[in-house]
Amino acid sequence: PEAWEWYYNVVGEKRCPIVDTWWQTETGGILISPLPGATDLKPGSATRPFFGVKPQLVDNEGNVLEGATDGNLCITDSWPGQARTIYGDHSRFVQTYFSTYKGKYFTGDG
Structure with a gap:
């Protein structure tokens, strides 16, 4: 979360959402991810499963x-x-x- 906070505050100037994701090569794509603008951001968390996961x-x-x-x-x-x-x-x-x-x-x- 410390790196997340720094990147969000300094680089993104609190204007750009950081989209943490969870996936593996074997999963064929991202399975857990927030939807910017619809999901509250949580530093260090991929938040919610993608549809159907x-x-x-x-x-x-x-x-x-x-x-x-x-x-x-x-x-x-x-x-x-x-x-x-x-x-x-x-x-x-x-x-x-x-x-x-x-x-x-x-x-x-x-």
């Missing part, structure tokens, strides 16, 4: 966590642009992204 925080056992807390970020449903396999090795793809929390895409982020 269903993020979920879970603990190490896969139990769903509620509220403002730390946890493991998963995506619970498919989204446009989602990778369907990896290097022609579908079992590797499933093992890497869908085996940690059954039926959920595990981002490896927490």
Whole structure:
């Protein structure tokens, strides 16, 4: 947030929104992002999921966590642009992204 505040105040002179995003190469695009002018800016936060994206925080056992807390970020449903396999090795793809929390895409982020 300190770098965000500096950039917003000094470089953008409080006139330019900073759009923090969350994505991975494997997601095929941005999945969590504010909409400038519609979403309040929150330093250091990507804020809200993009349309149709269903993020979920879970603990190490896969139990769903509620509220403002730390946890493991998963995506619970498919989204446009989602990778369907990896290097022609579908079992590797499933093992890497869908085996940690059954039926959920595990981002490896927490």
